[in-house]
Amino acid sequence: MVLDAVNRVLDRRKYFREKKRSYRLKEREEIDRLTTQLAQLQLHAKTLRLGRQLYTQPVKQEVVAVSWKTIAIRLRRDKSSIAAEHDELTQQVELQRKLIGKMQHFVTLAESIPSSPRAQVKWQHVSLSGHPESRKLCKEWATQQLYYNTEAAFRSFPKAPADDEFMFFDMDLAENWINVSDCSQYVWNAPLEVARFMLCYHLRDISISPTDVDIEEAEWTENTVLYRFTFPMASGDDASVVSSSLQGHFHEADRCVFVARQIQGDELCQLPLRQSQTVMWMDLRRLDSSRTSARVTSFSSLPLQQSGKNSLDEMAKFAGIDTTDLEDAEKLRVLRHARSERAFKNEVLFRDRVNAVLDRLWKQLLQTELRGK
Template structure:
């Protein structure tokens, strides 16, 4: 019994000693924490004192007087002038956009109102006007050329070309289609296994763009250009021939991974050069399609050209017409005019194509 009482007493003394030791440890930690906080507060006081001194020094350097009312008024006026200038700029921009919208609405309405074709079997002479406004003009060019490009395969199919996957040649053909209104010249050809690079073919095409592709017999690089515009994938060239024909051709170039399509359209009405339409002109449209194939290139070609006419007037007679090809029909019976013109045009085209396909030492320059 006495031993049990002794053990209890020892446990109580040990517990009391443990609590005392724990309290002592807590007090030590508390004093250390208080000491650390005092150090931190002292550092903070020093930082704030430095900041106070810096602010006081800066305030002493600031001018103690207010801005003169004239300076305030001038600043407000400058701000107002800037706002009014921005307003005028936005108003001009809005006016330009409204004019552009009006122009394009009228332009598209004219394009859609044109007849699908002057008569069966003859191409659609459409999409042939451009406005003078630079933005409207650029949109018009893109619309005309993209419309032609998207119809490339349909046009070749329409004129009897085989499907693109058939690697065959289509014999060169030049055909005149006469009617009461005049005539249309159709040229078509497909060549397989053409040697050379795609880029060389493109360069050669542009090298002969105005002489061969547009069939302008009397074209010379020395002729002065009325229009010479190159913008992105579009080109436009306009000039007057020595025979007085006004040529105004718009060209677009479209590339894909293994193909290049070049399309062209004569512009019948161009607001930027309206005075030149007193000269006679012709309808022209063409598609030139180049594919890469395993053994070289394949090219497809369609050209369509019309008789000469004066915008808003009448057609030129056959004798004047033949003169554009360098042919004199004055001593030829009237009933043979069309036959002679056809034969002569065939001869001229054959000569130009033969010259075009002569082996060349260096690639021709691009027009």
């Protein structure tokens, strides 16, 4: 019943789109026909006038001959037109040259950076240019690179039935690098289209972020969204830092893939960007007409420092734990346990928020359908 309601809404929208497209095509065809008819009539009138002049007046040599003044005027006119075209082409070449330079700089920065031997992804430095066209291409490249590696990202995903739900978290230390990975599987009681709409336009409602974090949807393109998470640099500090995340969404038949990655540089962001390496894949698949399966996997790596920022003690302090007097192995064990507990608590909160938002969107869609009857 619910699926029928959704199908009726979609069919009605499709019907009106097709009607509007049909009207526009008819108007365009009528304009083209009238334009062609006008050109034919003008040519016919010109022919009639010329024939009448030839019939009533004798042809004289001075009438047929073109004066040098007329030739000079025409040459000057053509020269001006050619000069304008040359200037336009020169500008286009210069714009393309700048774009190529920006993209070469992007590729140079995006070359692989040092990473942990156990890291499951090849880390890249992604920096967005202030040049509009280059910026758009950088976003497309950065998200498509993840999309093309979707199958590889899920290669180590636990084997389980599509309608099972679970969550797995792991953190290890390898050659002064901390690697964190997690994977989850959800079953949402909503069609694929509703789940996709939620992830595109209601990320704030389902995001698990502290209350002092401001989430901004900074930029949209056809299939990418740039999010900026602004939060205090330290507790009680007025200074702010930004964590910039680029999301891309790709639609297939009965499937939708969302990808996200951390941005390390942005010429249009005034605040300092948080330097971290995190990537995420979300694979949505239709289970049936009213259920959607979502597989999520993410990876992050952080170079470990002996003291201060990015040290085990500092990470433990952020989690509310004092590990100053512990050995490194024990610090890692305690930190892994704390991070794992927090991950599972956030998982429960995330599931509750997603279910609440999906239920609200589903009810709104049904009410819209009922009002349309």
